[in-house]
Amino acid sequence: DAGVIQSPRHEVTEMGQEVTLRCKPISGHDYLFWYRQTMMRGLELLIYFNNNVPIDDSGMPEDRFSAKMPNASFSTLKIQPSEPRDSAVYFCASSLLGQETQYFGPGTRLLVL
Amino acid sequence: AQSVAQPEDQVNVAEGNPLTVKCTYSVSGNPYLFWYVQYPNRGLQFLLKYITGDNLVKGSYGFEAEFNKSQTSFHLKKPSALVSDSALYFCAVRPTGNTPLVFGKGTRLSVIA
Numbered sequence: 001d002a003g004v005i006q007s008p009r010h011e012v013t014e015m016g017q018e019v020t021l022r023c024k025p026i027s028g029h030d031y032l033f034w035y036r037q038t039m040m041r042g043l044e045l046l047i048y049f050n051n052n053v054p055i056d057d058s059g060m061p062e063d064r065f066s067a068k069m070p071n072a073s074f075s076t077l078k079i080q081p082s083e084p085r086d087s088a089v090y091f092c093a094s095s096l097l098g099q100e101t102q103y104f105g106p107g108t109r110l111l112v113l
Numbered sequence: 114a115q116s117v118a119q120p121e122d123q124v125n126v127a128e129g130n131p132l133t134v135k136c137t138y139s140v141s142g143n144p145y146l147f148w149y150v151q152y153p154n155r156g157l158q159f160l161l162k163y164i165t166g167d168n169l170v171k172g173s174y175g176f177e178a179e180f181n182k183s184q185t186s187f188h189l190k191k192p193s194a195l196v197s198d199s200a201l202y203f204c205a206v207r208p209t210g211n212t213p214l215v216f217g218k219g220t221r222l223s224v225i226a
Binding site: 093102105106 | 147154155164203213218
């Protein structure tokens with residue numbers, strides 16, 4: 001099993017640019033989670049999906065952030081426009097209903113200059 | 114509100130000595146409890162979980178954790194630490210139902226040769 005796949009692994013962009021992060025969950029998993037990790041705030045849940053439907057997006061910091069899951073094998077997290085304070089590591093995780101364990105991807109390290 | 118506390122930001126231990134990483138939780142009902150480990154520049158990896166049954170749970174890499182309901186604790190332990198155990202450790206709780214994990218802020222473990 002390839003595990004959760006995220007791309008890109010690293011992203012450097014300038015303030016004001018649009019950033020798109022991508023995630024492919026483990027095949028068959030029906031829950032998908034997006035997290036952000038920073039030194040100051042630790043690990044924060046941004047949004048999660050069940051069967052491609054957003055269930056709770058209360059962790060999304062601002063309207064500049066949006067997430068979609070057009071099908072069971074793909075999700076995106078978009079930041080438009082990006083700001084330096086968005087610099088963080090963004091993780092995607094997936095899990096299967098009835099199995100409590102979440103499996104994390106390797107993360108995308110985002111730096112906004 | 115559901116919460117997890119990891120009271121120590123940093124734990125230092127000599128190689129070969131036993132280690133303990135502390136975690137306490139606050140949640141209504143019977144929680145599911147987890148430990149994850151994060152190595153540098155990697156995603157979180159599942160170590161072990163407590164759902165029900167025996168209070169002592171054994172996990173990967175020789176780690177174990179003890180669930181203590183009266184003290185609302187779920188401390189991670191290992192009898193003999195290795196330098197390769199040096200990493201960031203996260204405790205997490207899942208309240209009953211299909212809800213996301215709530216993570217602690219993490220404890221950085223340094224094992225010194």
